[in-house]
Amino acid sequence: MKISINGENHTLSEPTSLKQLVSELGFEDKRLAIEVNQAIVPRGEYADFLLKDNDKVEIVHAIGGG
Numbered sequence: 001m002k003i004s005i006n007g008e009n010h011t012l013s014e015p016t017s018l019k020q021l022v023s024e025l026g027f028e029d030k031r032l033a034i035e036v037n038q039a040i041v042p043r044g045e046y047a048d049f050l051l052k053d054n055d056k057v058e059i060v061h062a063i064g065g066g
Contacts, residue, residue: 003055018046021057031062 001012005025012021018041022028034041035058041049051057 001051001053003051003053003057005057006059012051016051018049018051018057021051022046022059025059027059027061033060033062034058 001015003010003012005021016024018034018036022032022034032043034046036049036051036055038056
C-alpha cells in the first residue's frame with residue numbers, strides 16, 4: 001500500500017492506523033495535527049482510522065516557544 005506523508009511517498013506492508021503511523025514515525029509524545037486527504041482527523045480517532053492506498057497524509061507538530 002502506498003501513501004504520501006508530507007509530500008513524500010511511503011510504502012506500508014499492511015493496513016496501518018494513524019496511531020500506528022504516529023508511533024512508527026516517533027511522534028507519539030508530540031502535539032500533532034494530522035490531515036488525511038485534506039480532512040483533519042481528531043486525535044481521538046487515530047486508533048480507529050485505517051489508512052488506505054493512495055492516501056495523502058499531512059502531519060504538523062506544534063513547537064512551543066516564547
